[in-house]
Amino acid sequence: MTLFERLKADAAPQWAAYTNHDFVKQLGNASLPQDCFRHYLVQDYLFLIQFARAYALGVYKSPTLDDMRQSLEGVKAILDMELDLHVGLCGSWGMSRADIEKAPEDTPTMAYTRFVLDAGMSGDLLDLQAALAPCVIGYAEIGARLRGEGADHAENPYRLWIGEYAGDAYQGLAREFTNWLDRTADQVLTENRYPRVLSIFEKACRLESDFWQMGLDVRR
Incomplete structure (x- = not known):
């Protein structure tokens, strides 16, 4: 069992709430209102800017050159x-890159990105990876599942998003991240430390759910 599989099993309620969220279901059945997706997508762009910084922090926190290269691949992706x-x-929708970057960060965006950065700043590479894992691997799982359900059909307006995360490039990135997480764990993880790593993973899953909910809450 990989460390990710263990974390996913031990955080099963949080993982299920995140990967099976109503936002994801509506993406798959093409019923998600466009304004909900648009708000999510703009916030996700702002989120990814901070996520790139988190990967860059991974370069600094990396104990080996191989770890540094892996972190750099995350930044580049x-x-x-x-x-x-x-x-x-x-x-x-007529929005330019400048328009997106001028948008204010919503509270769930700030909460999640600052949590990830704090996990990396206050801990080591494994802590940072545990905070990154739900997003990196979860999106791959969601994309693959939606494609397997046939959700990326021509009539689904969200097929490009599904295709991005179900595609070979992103699926490969997620597999590499899973292997990287295991390599780090082999070096530094102990049973005494595992509860802390699990807690970081669980919190990141909850913040992912909040991020989906933010999109749906536009309609409220």
């Missing part, structure tokens, strides 16, 4: 792939 997806989707 965000700056060269994920942010461009968001800009392209927002562009279809």
Whole structure:
């Protein structure tokens, strides 16, 4: 069992609430109102800017060159792939990159990103990875599941988003992250420390759920 599989099993309620959230279900069945998705996407763009900084912090926290390269790949994936997806989707609504970057951060965005950065600043590489894992691996799981359900059909307006996270490039990134997490755990994880790592993982899952809910709450 990988460390991620153990964390996922021990945080099963939090993981299920995150990966099976109503926002995700509505993405899959194409019933999600566009204004909900638009608010989520703009906030996710702002989130990813901070997430890239968290990966950059991973470079500093890395004990080896291989770890530094892995962290750098995370920065590049965000700056060269994920942010461009968001800009392209927002562009279809007449929003420029500058428009997105001028948007104010919503409270769930601030809560989540600062939690991840604090986990990395106050802890070591494993703490940072535990905070990053729900997002990195969870999006891959969600994308693959929605594609497996046929949700990326031509009539679904969210098919490009699904395709991005179900695609080979992102799926490979998530697998590499899972392996990287295991390599770090092999070096520093003890049974006495595991509850702390699990707590970070659980909190990140809850913050992911709050992030989805933020999108739905636009309608309230």
